[in-house]
Amino acid sequence: MNRIAQEPPSNTTTQADEFLRRARSEQTVVARFPAGHPRGSWPAEEHARQLTAEGRPATVVMDLANDRYLVKAVAR
DSSP states (O other), X not given: XXXXXXXXXXXXXXXXXXXXXXXXXXXXXXXXXXXXXXXXXXHHHHHHHHHHHTTOOEEEEEETTTTXXXXXXXXX
């Protein structure tokens, strides 16, 4: 007899979901750069590097849904 695994209810929050929610809330988007830029992600990377040099840690992530790079300041 084959049993079909039941999916957890949609209102159940997993540890991974909670981790991602917190990670997103602890970062603020400080700049947006188009993904179609001739230099690719370089402008976003340069901006993040400049912020980090000024003492504001930053990272670059790709926003696939909107086809752009986001520079996010990371909360300490």
